[in-house]
Amino acid sequence: MKTSFHTPAELKDWLIERELHYGGMHKEVARKKVSPLDPRPPEVITQGGMTGGDRMQSHGFAEHYARFLMPFVQRRKSKPVLVEAGILRGTGLAIWADLFPGSRIIGLDIDLSHTRENLPFLTSRRAFSQSEPELYEFDQFVDERAKMRDILGADRIAIYIDDGFHSDDSILQSFASIQPFLARRFAAFIEDNADVWWRLQERYPQYDVRHYGMLTVMTPAPWWRQVKRSAGKVYRRFRRGKID
Numbered sequence: 001m002k003t004s005f006h007t008p009a010e011l012k013d014w015l016i017e018r019e020l021h022y023g024g025m026h027k028e029v030a031r032k033k034v035s036p037l038d039p040r041p042p043e044v045i046t047q048g049g050m051t052g053g054d055r056m057q058s059h060g061f062a063e064h065y066a067r068f069l070m071p072f073v074q075r076r077k078s079k080p081v082l083v084e085a086g087i088l089r090g091t092g093l094a095i096w097a098d099l100f101p102g103s104r105i106i107g108l109d110i111d112l113s114h115t116r117e118n119l120p121f122l123t124s125r126r127a128f129s130q131s132e133p134e135l136y137e138f139d140q141f142v143d144e145r146a147k148m149r150d151i152l153g154a155d156r157i158a159i160y161i162d163d164g165f166h167s168d169d170s171i172l173q174s175f176a177s178i179q180p181f182l183a184r185r186f187a188a189f190i191e192d193n194a195d196v197w198w199r200l201q202e203r204y205p206q207y208d209v210r211h212y213g214m215l216t217v218m219t220p221a222p223w224w225r226q227v228k229r230s231a232g233k234v235y236r237r238f239r240r241g242k243i244d
């Protein structure tokens with residue numbers, strides 16, 4: 001298994017190859033269980049199905065994943081804790097486990113049955129040879145901070161991926177559930193929503209929010225921007241005090 005990469009381009013190609021290796025894109029996966037807070041009418045929920053295994057090649061996100069994951073790949077000894085919300089058949093989890101052997105790979109979903117049923121296929125393709133993924137039921141519409149505290153203990157999330165419900169509300173609630181547990185250096189990938197980036201930027205000015213079509217990537221803002229922001233706050237408080 002290749003685990004060292006010299007350039008983001010090399011990592012990008014590897015991510016695409018791994019996604020195909022673990023089954024590639026799958027469509028029309030029937031919904032068996034949804035959130036009690038799912039806003040869709042029942043007839044929409046039962047129509048069609050879910051798609052997975054499509055982030056690297058079909059959506060073309062591999063280039064951005066490679067760029068932002070490269071620092072974690074290069075600091076391999078640190079074994080970053082990775083959390084993916086919305087895991088469907090676990091294709092993503094298998095790729096992350098190959099990329100970060102020995103790391104905690106945590107999968108969250110409202111319905112874990114699709115992943116559990118696909119684990120024999122993934123292991124037949126040699127996934128999770130170093131460590132099993134951890135699977136937890138998680139609702140993106142609910143405040144799940146207490147659950148995340150229990151799951152993580154003293155660990156902190158270095159890499160967070162949201163490939164779940166994809167609405168603004170679910171993305172914002174889900175991020176609020178994991179945000180207190182982010183590591184000092186982290187990358188958060190929010191998939192399949194072209195507009196939520198500005199709401200994330202508004203709520204979390206301490207982070208850099210970049211957007212590439214349907215993908216948003218968040219990282220900590222550089223130290224000098226955080227210092228500037230804190231200085232601005234102090235200055236505004238001081239001015240208000242003087243004027244009042």
Ligand SMILES: C[S@@+](CC[C@H](N)C(=O)[O-])C[C@H]1O[C@@H](n2cnc3c(N)ncnc32)[C@H](O)[C@@H]1O
Pocket residue numbers: 034035050051052053054055085086087088089090091092108109110111114138139140141163164165170
């Ligand atoms: C697009 S699929 C995920 C594809 C997967 N990440 C992959 O790479 O193949 C969306 C997943 O989000 C899950 N989901 C839908 N609503 C959810 C909710 N409210 N909370 C958590 N997960 C949810 C679905 O069960 C489904 O597994």
